[in-house]
Amino acid sequence: MFDSLSTKLDYAIKSLKGEGKITEINVATTVKEIRRALVDADVNYKVAKSVTDKIKDEALGQDVLIAVKPGQLMVKIVADELTNLMGGTKVDINLTGEPAVVLVAGLQGSGKTTFSGKLGYLLKKQNRNVLLVACDIYRPAAIDQLKVLGEQAGVEVYAEPENRNAVEIARNAIAYAKEQRKKVVIVDTAGRLAIDEQMMREIAEVKKAIQPTETLFVVDSMTGQDAVNTAKAFNERLNFDGVVLTKLDGDSRGGAALSIRTVVEKPIKYIGTGEKLDAIDVFHPDRMAQRILGM
């Protein structure tokens, strides 16, 4: 079941390889196999269908039928199509503003606090004066966790342990940052489910209060079919600017990446590749396409 996708694709395109004349029916079979392989990589099944429809059109349009090496051409078409779907080229974070404000949101346990620490560390190494803000007032020891990370990164952490109002904390933090002439403020928030109305209202209010230049949606790369529902729901409430894909040091194929990008049309900006502070990279669509394909 979990043979790598490349094996599956190999199998899928076998029907194209080594056959003198390839009929539309073979392309259809191949495309169906590719679809199955994508779903096994956790690409949303609706997205997988629309992707493979495109691949089919492209394959027929490029005359796969009369190509010298139809299999190879097919793999290239698939890789190109996936790359395009993930935005083609990388998109940078927007750090304009005095200070620039980055709001970090997502489901429980997706990696928000760790990412906040990593981004703080990354920007600090670029000689920016950064402030981390602890707005998770719910999870036990959430503030301590951010403080430890801030200490490791050498970045100041703003917290109000007694305050039970996340919106107020965020607002106060921005005022403090201005006073201290910070260049970037990174606001870590509590994990929440998209269907938790009260919590979604809270984060919408935090956003409204601090007007971030960049709102990032953090998602675990192992997420399955639900990734699109969640991303859509967060996007409807927050109209986020980019996605952060975490835990890519695992062995998931990361189909959620493709699905989210396709459904909300927001770029993936960073990836998390470990638990340590320096395990952060900018996102490259072509590399992700290859990963999904198991290349």
Add this chain to the structure above:
Amino acid sequence: VGRSKVDEEVLDELENVLVSSDVGVDTTVKIIDAIEKRVARDLYLNATELDKILKEEIARLLNATQPDTAQGYDLPKVNGPYVILVVGVNGVGKTTTIGKLAAQFKKSGKKVILGAADTFRAAAVDQLKLWGERTGVPVVSHGMNTDPASVAFDAVKQGVEQGADVILIDTAGRLHNKVNLMNELAKIKRVMQKYIPEAPHEVMLVLDGSTGQNAMIQAKEFMRVTEVNALAITKLDGTAKGGVVIGISDQLSIPVKYIGVGEKVDDLQVFNKYEFVDSLFKKN
């Protein structure tokens, strides 16, 4: 008028529901094949009957609780405390599930002790200690960046000395493809066994209900190093369905014990396979 087989449209719809619940292509095909076979045999089928057959087939793949591990919150009789080692990849809900379990075990009159063997993740010990305070259960800890195996040993030792009924050991999240971290689990186990040769009586793998097909690989890999014999599926209060667990239970024969349905102390339920199957078909 009866039909001699289920029509394509119905099966396609069914396939969509299963796949979008993370059941996975292979298990979905297996379920649909089983239904087609039964339909061919039974010949007549209306919508209600199809529904019933479908749920039966899926429930059949979900393993029942193993008799030698905890049934609900009742623990099997063992020599000394019953030791549960809790493992899983990062952020799935291990520590929270331990907090919830501690509360339930305590409520059912047991003496509980927690071991803070996640000495790695920032503030992990503080987090478990807060759960200890919240539930009124003592936590054995050596602080951050100490040897997790010796924390586990100490927790087991103190558990025995204090006459505890159950000891829950929290471990750091680890991705199953990291060899060193996986081997560390084997070490934790070995060290505990110096004190209680049968420990851990239960190795509970916590899976995040929103994880897709990777959860199957997680289960396989954790099983290779620790003989996982119980599963807990968390975050089922969201829109994710956790369908991957059907294939895991079927292929690996590990029973699902508990499900997490929220972040609060009471948001834990004993797994009920019929309710679980029903929830797969419920619109959110």
